[in-house]
Amino acid sequence: MRRLRDTDGxxxxxxxxxxxxxxxxxxxxxxxxxxxxxxAKYTALRDGARASEDAEDASVDSMADRDRAExxxxxxxxxxxxxxxxxxRGDATVNAQKTIFPQGFGAEIDPEGEDQLKVLxxxxxxxxPLASKGEMGTAITELQQAEAGLRAALLADxxxxxxxxxxxxxxxxxxxxxxxxxxSAHGRLRDVYKSRPALAEQFFLNEGSSxxxxxxxxxxxxxxxxxxxxxxxxxxxxxxxxxxxxxK
Numbered sequence: 001m002r003r004l005r006d007t008d009g010x011x012x013x014x015x016x017x018x019x020x021x022x023x024x025x026x027x028x029x030x031x032x033x034x035x036x037x038x039x040a041k042y043t044a045l046r047d048g049a050r051a052s053e054d055a056e057d058a059s060v061d062s063m064a065d066r067d068r069a070e071x072x073x074x075x076x077x078x079x080x081x082x083x084x085x086x087x088x089r090g091d092a093t094v095n096a097q098k099t100i101f102p103q104g105f106g107a108e109i110d111p112e113g114e115d116q117l118k119v120l121x122x123x124x125x126x127x128x129p130l131a132s133k134g135e136m137g138t139a140i141t142e143l144q145q146a147e148a149g150l151r152a153a154l155l156a157d158x159x160x161x162x163x164x165x166x167x168x169x170x171x172x173x174x175x176x177x178x179x180x181x182x183x184s185a186h187g188r189l190r191d192v193y194k195s196r197p198a199l200a201e202q203f204f205l206n207e208g209s210s211x212x213x214x215x216x217x218x219x220x221x222x223x224x225x226x227x228x229x230x231x232x233x234x235x236x237x238x239x240x241x242x243x244x245x246x247x248k
Contacts, residue, residue, distance in 0.1 A: 001182065001200075001201060001204040001206070002016075002204070002206055002207070003179075003183070004016060004178070004179045004182065006172075006175070006176065008175075010045065010049045010175060013045060013175045013178045013179070014042065014045060014046065014178075015205060015207075016182060016204070016205045017038055017042040017045070017178050017181075017182070018042060019204070019205035020034070020035075020038055020182060020185065020203055020204055021035050021042060023202065023203045023204075024038070024185075024203055027203070028192075030189070030192055031189075031203070034188070034189070034203075037181055037185075038178075038181050038182075038185070041174065041177045041178050041181050042178070044174045044177065045171070045174035045175060045177070048167070048171040048173075048174045049171055049174075051167050051170070051171075052164070052167040052170070054167075055160070055163045055164045055166075055167040055168075056164055058160050058163065059157075059160040059161055059163070059164050061160075062156050062157040062159075062160035063160075065153045065156065065157070066113075066150075066153040066154055066156075066157040068153075069149045069152070069153035069154075070113070070150055070153075072146045072149060072150070073116060073143070073147060073149070073150050074109040074116075076139070076142045076143040076145075076146040077105055077108050077109050077123075077143065078105060078109070079139050079142065079143075080100065080105070080136070080139045080140070081097065081100070081101060081105040083135055083136050083139045084096035084097040084099075084101070084130070084136070085097055086134055086135075087130070087136065090134070094130070094133065096130055096133065096136075099126060099129075100123070100126050100127060100130065113154065114154060116150065117147065117150065117151065117154075120143075120147055124140075182204065185203070185204075186200060189203055
């Protein structure tokens, strides 16, 4: 029996589990018991793998939501800069743009993720004296809403990442259960076939065996043989052409 390793992927574990389940079917009382035990563990791995994939998909969605929320906040900052420019055009002595963005608004939108939120307290402080000018109050309200949206999106994104890690850990644990079941079944079957313990090996997948190799090669070989047979027949032109196609 090939002993699986923890570095073998889920698909490999599923193949070995499925083969063992199918070979044990109808082979005897113990074999049916082993089949029942493996079926439960196979199902847990299959469902766990699907849940892990779903969690990964949800994580991608949450990442997109986070990026969209961050862009909304950056645009709200740009709108504030635009409103400050309007105020300065109406009264240059206010110097709104320089007051709000002493280094330009680019310095406020360059940070990403959690760091983007860290620039906001100081920005709100500089905005407060100008909140009643023009439409600045509306622009500030939009910024506050965008901030709330980004905070929620970052929290959801972090939760999605945690779910991916949790689901993957469960998948890895399900793989381990498969390996343990195969080891247990191997030992119990060898006990059954005490005089000929090698008979136990037939219930476990050996992908490197000549039987497995010949099975993989049989389909292409059969098609090639069909081509040769068709090629040798005295047949109308269309049949000969079919033989050539099969030979290819």
